[in-house]
Amino acid sequence: xxxxxxxxxxxxxxxxxxxxxxxxxxxxxxxxxxxxxxxxxxxxxxxxxxxxxxxxxxxxxxxxxxxxxxxxxxxxxxxxxxxxxxxxxxxxxxxxxxxxxxxxxxxxxxxxxxxxxxxxxxxxxxxxxxxxxxxxxxxxxxxxxxxxxxxxxxxxxxxxxxxxxxxxxxxxxxxxxxxxxxxxxxxxxxxxxxxxxxxxxxxxxxxxxxxxxxxxxxxxxxxxxxxxxxxxxxxxxxxxxxxxxxxxxxxxxxxxxxxxxxxxxxxxxxxxxxxxxxxxxxxxxxxxxxxxxxxxxxxxxxxxxx
Numbered sequence: 001x002x003x004x005x006x007x008x009x010x011x012x013x014x015x016x017x018x019x020x021x022x023x024x025x026x027x028x029x030x031x032x033x034x035x036x037x038x039x040x041x042x043x044x045x046x047x048x049x050x051x052x053x054x055x056x057x058x059x060x061x062x063x064x065x066x067x068x069x070x071x072x073x074x075x076x077x078x079x080x081x082x083x084x085x086x087x088x089x090x091x092x093x094x095x096x097x098x099x100x101x102x103x104x105x106x107x108x109x110x111x112x113x114x115x116x117x118x119x120x121x122x123x124x125x126x127x128x129x130x131x132x133x134x135x136x137x138x139x140x141x142x143x144x145x146x147x148x149x150x151x152x153x154x155x156x157x158x159x160x161x162x163x164x165x166x167x168x169x170x171x172x173x174x175x176x177x178x179x180x181x182x183x184x185x186x187x188x189x190x191x192x193x194x195x196x197x198x199x200x201x202x203x204x205x206x207x208x209x210x211x212x213x214x215x216x217x218x219x220x221x222x223x224x225x226x227x228x229x230x231x232x233x234x235x236x237x238x239x240x241x242x243x244x245x246x247x248x249x250x251x252x253x254x255x256x257x258x259x260x261x262x263x264x265x266x267x268x269x270x271x272x273x274x275x276x277x278x279x280x281x282x283x284x285x286x287x288x289x290x291x292x293x294x295x296x297x298x299x300x301x302x303x304x305x306x
Contacts, residue, residue, distance in 0.1 A: 014261065016222040020294070021251055021260040027282055027289030030060050031067040037283035039128070040232070041080040042273025043088065043103065044304035047281050049288050050077045052093065052145075059106065060288075062274070067288070071108045075099070076145070079128035081137075086303055089114070089137055091126040093145050098126055098137060098161060103304075115139070115167050121154040128179045128232070128269075132186045132204075135163040138170070140177040140191060158191055158202065170202055171209050179233035179243065179269065184298040190241055192230035197245055199230060199252070215245035218258040224248075232269025235298040237277070242270060249282075262291065272297020 018025050035053035042048075046061045048070060057074045060067035071077070076094030083089055088101045088108060097116040101108035114137060117123055125146045129139035142156045157172040158180065171177075179192040190212060191200045201212040215230055226247030233243040239254045244267045251260035267284045272293075277300035281290045 014223040016224065016258055016261050018260060018262045022262050022280075023278075023292040023294055025262065025291065027264065027291050029287055029289040031058065032287035034058075034286050034288070036285065037288050038078050038232075038269050039080040039091075040269050040271035040281040040283050040288065041082055041088075042271060042279075042281070042300060043082045044086065044302055047271075047273055047288075047290075048080055048088075049281070049283055050074065050080065052076055052078050055094070057090070057108070068106070070106060071101075078126065079139070081129050081131050082301065083131040083135075083137075084133055084301075085135070086301075089129055089131060091129045091139055093125050093127060096123040096126055096146065098129060098139055114161050114165070115159065118154055118157075118159060118167050118169060122152055124153050124156060127177075130180045130182045130189065132182045134186070137161040138180050138182065138189050140180050142176045142178055142194065144176075158189075170207060173209065174200055178229075178231050181233045181235055181241070182299075184235055184237065184239055190233055190235075190243075192233050192243055194229050194231060197230045199233065199241065199243060213241070213243075213250075213252045213256045213258075215243065215250055215252075215258075218252070219246040219250065219261070222258055222261065224261055226263070226265040228265050228267065232267070232271070232283070234270055234272055236272070236293070237296045237298050239298075240295070242280070244268060244270060249280075272300050274300075275302060 034051040039050035056072040058067035059070040075092030078093040079091035081089045098114045102110040155172040158170045176194045178194040197215040199212040224247045231244045248264035249262040277296035
């Protein structure tokens, strides 16, 4: 387990670490042997995630030995969100689409297409998504797996899908938008930029975009080294932002200051869950696991619609 998750590449003693926020540091593995894991999400009573290259969405119930397939083929699903309506919203990179599902026991049913294009052009590579309390869906559309054709596909962007079905482009100024999360007050979203390890804040009323945090600068100042990119992002109940980044998981306060860091180089995504909302699920390459935190995640629900 240690070799799989915690190949710590910290060459100097960091000034900021996991103490005070993370109860456990070494992730407990719940599944491994996958091709490429992503899209972790808590869906009320269980943890789901994507094996992107394996074209399958898996579900793990705490206490069970191993995750089980929930949807296959998945359209090369990459991101999942459990909406306030207790439906699953899925970003399908292979299908270049955002699709909503009803949960039927251990499976997904009644797919509804929410977005597969904008302004007459197809999407590129739908990556991650989040929902707010008004039924809006926000998703990122970078280029990682699919090769874009400028004649038929628009620029890498961040979009909003309204409850009416209207799709709006929020910005195409982020070089490679990746993870997205809605803040607990539903006033803004945070979007990660994979290539530069930066986090951007987009105000949902004015649509103004500002730089929220530069993870390279923050981790360098704290003496933290190690591989990792700004990919998955989540809020906790105190308004702190958790993002994968250099050397592991960065915890950034509402003022944009790095306050904690979990050494776990190479993680791709994260999501809060568990019965108390203090379990942080992590995806990394061929494995999925979790650590425990002292702070509850924002918006974690244990309601289940079957």
